[in-house]
Amino acid sequence: MIDREDAFRSGTDETDPTGRKRYAPDAAKNVNVIANVLLPRIPERGSVLEIGSGSGQHFAEFMRQRSDLIWQPSDVSFQARQSQSARMEEFRSANVKTPISLDLLVPDWSNSVKTKFDSIVCINVIHISPWQLCENLMSGAKKLLVAGGELFLYGPYKRDDVHIAPSNEIFDRSLRQRNSSWGVRDLTEVTAVAAKSGLVLREVVPMPANNFSVIFRNIN
Numbered sequence: 001m002i003d004r005e006d007a008f009r010s011g012t013d014e015t016d017p018t019g020r021k022r023y024a025p026d027a028a029k030n031v032n033v034i035a036n037v038l039l040p041r042i043p044e045r046g047s048v049l050e051i052g053s054g055s056g057q058h059f060a061e062f063m064r065q066r067s068d069l070i071w072q073p074s075d076v077s078f079q080a081r082q083s084q085s086a087r088m089e090e091f092r093s094a095n096v097k098t099p100i101s102l103d104l105l106v107p108d109w110s111n112s113v114k115t116k117f118d119s120i121v122c123i124n125v126i127h128i129s130p131w132q133l134c135e136n137l138m139s140g141a142k143k144l145l146v147a148g149g150e151l152f153l154y155g156p157y158k159r160d161d162v163h164i165a166p167s168n169e170i171f172d173r174s175l176r177q178r179n180s181s182w183g184v185r186d187l188t189e190v191t192a193v194a195a196k197s198g199l200v201l202r203e204v205v206p207m208p209a210n211n212f213s214v215i216f217r218n219i220n
Contacts, residue, residue, distance in 0.1 A: 020082045021055070031058050034123065034213065035061060038119075046118035047072070047117045049117045049121070056087035056099075059084070075099065081099040116146050123153075125137075127175060127182060149217070150218070151199060153214040153216075154207070158187065163184065187204065199218055
């Protein structure tokens with residue numbers, strides 16, 4: 001997960017005098033609409049692993065709305081983890097854990113995580129990563145989710161290999177120009193990979209700006 005979307009769409013948060021905190025305009029735009037779908041699905045005092053927490057803006061707002069949750073941020077990028085740590089200082093709560101480095105391009109990435117979670121959250125990641133990351137995400141999520149736990153994905157998707165809007169097709173081309181292994185994924189293919197790992201598609205929620213929230217459940 002190198003040069004992720006946060007890396008080329010974020011800059012320094014001017015409210016942070018230390019220069020560690022990053023600010024991604026897209027995260028600021030979508031955080032509340034994501035919260036409206038995600039947070040009601042997480043049980044009271046539920047534990048959450050976020051894959052690719054980026055600037056940390058998402059979990060910062062989610063925890064403001066649900067301070068009962070136990071949130072584990074992560075990112076392969078040291079700069080991103082620095083930004084997350086800076087945002088943690090806003091909470092001074094033991095419920096937000098120290099960010100950890102997770103590289104999902106390593107097949108056994110989940111072996112380095114020693115606990116299970118009620119929810120795993122992955123926002124705007126799989127279209128800006130090689131396909132192998134999606135496969136590894138599913139197999140690792142199966143190991144790390146409690147029975148009945150859910151994997152929550154957010155981002156743009158094709159339906160039956162067709163883009164749902166011209167803007168998504170343009171975005172897909174721009175991603176592939178940056179890196180030929182990136183691209184907007186087909187939801188049917190993502191669902192098939194999830195099913196191979198024992199994760200069942202529970203809900204697909206249309207979101208603003210031609211995105212989707214996609215929820216999978218660990219069935220056993």
